[in-house]
Amino acid sequence: MASAIIALLAAMLFPVLLSARSSANQSVCLSHFHQVELAQLLYTDDYDSRFTPVDYTPGVPSTSRTDRTWVQLLLPYSPSFSTFLCPADQDGFHPEVTFDQDLVPGDLFSRYYQASQRVDEGFNYMALSPIVRTGRIWTADPRSSDQVQDPSGTMMYVDSTWSVDRNGNPLGGGNWLVEPPCRYLSTSAGLIDEFSADGRSFGNIYTVGNGWTGFGTGTRPYGGAWPRHFERMNIVRVDGSATSISAGSLATGCTVLRDWAGSLDPSENNIWTITNDSGSR
Numbered sequence: 001m002a003s004a005i006i007a008l009l010a011a012m013l014f015p016v017l018l019s020a021r022s023s024a025n026q027s028v029c030l031s032h033f034h035q036v037e038l039a040q041l042l043y044t045d046d047y048d049s050r051f052t053p054v055d056y057t058p059g060v061p062s063t064s065r066t067d068r069t070w071v072q073l074l075l076p077y078s079p080s081f082s083t084f085l086c087p088a089d090q091d092g093f094h095p096e097v098t099f100d101q102d103l104v105p106g107d108l109f110s111r112y113y114q115a116s117q118r119v120d121e122g123f124n125y126m127a128l129s130p131i132v133r134t135g136r137i138w139t140a141d142p143r144s145s146d147q148v149q150d151p152s153g154t155m156m157y158v159d160s161t162w163s164v165d166r167n168g169n170p171l172g173g174g175n176w177l178v179e180p181p182c183r184y185l186s187t188s189a190g191l192i193d194e195f196s197a198d199g200r201s202f203g204n205i206y207t208v209g210n211g212w213t214g215f216g217t218g219t220r221p222y223g224g225a226w227p228r229h230f231e232r233m234n235i236v237r238v239d240g241s242a243t244s245i246s247a248g249s250l251a252t253g254c255t256v257l258r259d260w261a262g263s264l265d266p267s268e269n270n271i272w273t274i275t276n277d278s279g280s281r
Contacts, residue, residue, distance in 0.1 A: 026229040026244065029086040029120070033157055033236040036084060036121050039077035040156065041240070050142040051128045054177065058131040059138030059206050064113030070123055071116035071176060081112070084119035085174070086159065088228040092118060092173035120174030121236075122160030122224050127180075127274050128238075130197040131206035138206055141197055148274045151239035155271040158250070159233035161226035170226055179210045179223040180272035182254040182262040194264060194273045212256055222247055235271070 043052055052070040055062065071084055078084070085092060123129070129142040148154050162172035184191045197205055210224035227233045227247045236242040253268030264270055 025086070025088040026234065029088055029159070029229070030234050030242050030244070032083050032086065033121060033234050033242050034240070035078060036074065037156060037236045037240050037242070039074040039083075042077040043074060044145050047142075049144045049146055051145065053140030053142050054123070054125050054129055054131055055140070058140055059133070064109040067113065069113065069116040069176060070125075070129070071119050072112065081115070084116075084121055086120035086228060086234075089120050089170070089174055091170055092120075115173075117176045118162055118173030119176050120160060120228075121157040122175050122178035123157060124155050124180075124272060125177050126183075126195045126205070126207070127154065127272055128156065130195060132197045132200050133204040133206065143274065145238065148238050150269070150274075152237055152241060153269050153271060154238045154274055155235050156238050158225045158235045159228045160224050161228075162224075164221065164226075170228070174226075175210065175224040177208050177210065178225045179207060179212075180254075180270075181212045181223060181251045181256045182264055183260050184262075185264040185266055187266070191263070194270075194275060212258070212260075222250055225250055237271070 040052065044050060052073045055067050055069045057067045075081065125131070127143070128148075129140060131138055132141045133139075145151075158178055160175035160178050161170040162175050163170075165171045180195070183193055183195045185194050193202060193205075195205060196202075208224075212221070212223050225233060225247070229244060232244045232246055233250075234242065234244055250271070253265045253270035255262035255265075264273070
C-alpha cells in the first residue's frame with residue numbers, strides 16, 4: 001500500500017517538478033540573453049556604434065585560425081562562453097567553458113570556433129549586420145545602432161536551433177544566425193527589399209539558407225529560431241528589453257511563403273526589420 005501511495009505521489013509531483021525546472025531554465029536563458037545584449041552594447045560603444053560583423057571572412061571557406069565569429073568577438077565582453085548557451089538546450093555542441101589548453105586537450109581554437117556557431121542566441125544578422133557582395137567579394141557590413149529606427153521593436157537575438165530531426169525535435173545545439181520569414185514590402189512604388197543593405201540587389205545579399213520552408217516545418221523551421229520554453233521562445237530587442245513570445249509572433253506582419261515570396265505588411269510592426277515605416281531608410 002505504501003509503495004502504491006509513493007508511486008501515486010511521484011506521478012502527481014513529476015509534472016510539477018518538470019514545470020518548475022523548465023521555468024527556471026527559461027529564467028536563466030533570459031538572463032543570458034540580457035548579458036549577450038549588454039556585451040553587444042559594449043562592443044558597439046568601442047566600434048563607432050557598429051554591431052558585430054557576422055564573421056571576418058563571410059561567404060568563403062574559413063578556419064578557426066583565419067576567422068572569428070560574432071560570438072568570439074563578444075567573448076571579451078562576456079562573463080564566459082556559457083553565457084551564450086541556454087540550459088534548456090540539452091542537445092548542444094558545446095566545449096568546456098574554460099579556455100585552458102592544459103585542462104582541455106585537442107584543437108581548442110577549432111572547437112570554440114565550431115561551438116560559436118551552435119550558440120542558442122540566434123543573431124538577426126540580415127537586419128543588423130548584413131553580408132554583402134561587391135564583385136566577387138563578400139564582406140561584412142555591420143549597421144550602426146543609429147540606423148535602427150525603433151530599438152524597442154527590433155529583435156536582436158532569439159532562441160534558436162541548428163536543425164531538427166525527422167520527429168521535429170531540436171538537434172545539434174543552437175544556431176548563431178537566424179533569418180526572417182519575409183523581406184519584401186509592398187508599396188505604391190512596387191516591392192521594396194527591407195534587407196537590401198542600402199540598395200544592393202537580392203543576389204548581392206548573402207543568406208545562410210536557414211529559410212522558412214513552410215511554417216514550422218523543414219530542417220530549420222522558423223528561419224533557425226526555435227521555441228524552447230513551453231512552445232515559446234526568448235528574444236531580446238535592440239533596446240535591451242527581453243521577453244518570451246510565441247513562434248507564430250515571429251511572422252507578425254508577414255505573409256509566409258517559400259523562398260521569401262511573401263510580403264511585409266507596413267501596417268504591422270515586424271520585429272526583424274530596422275525600419276518602422278513604409279520601407280524608407
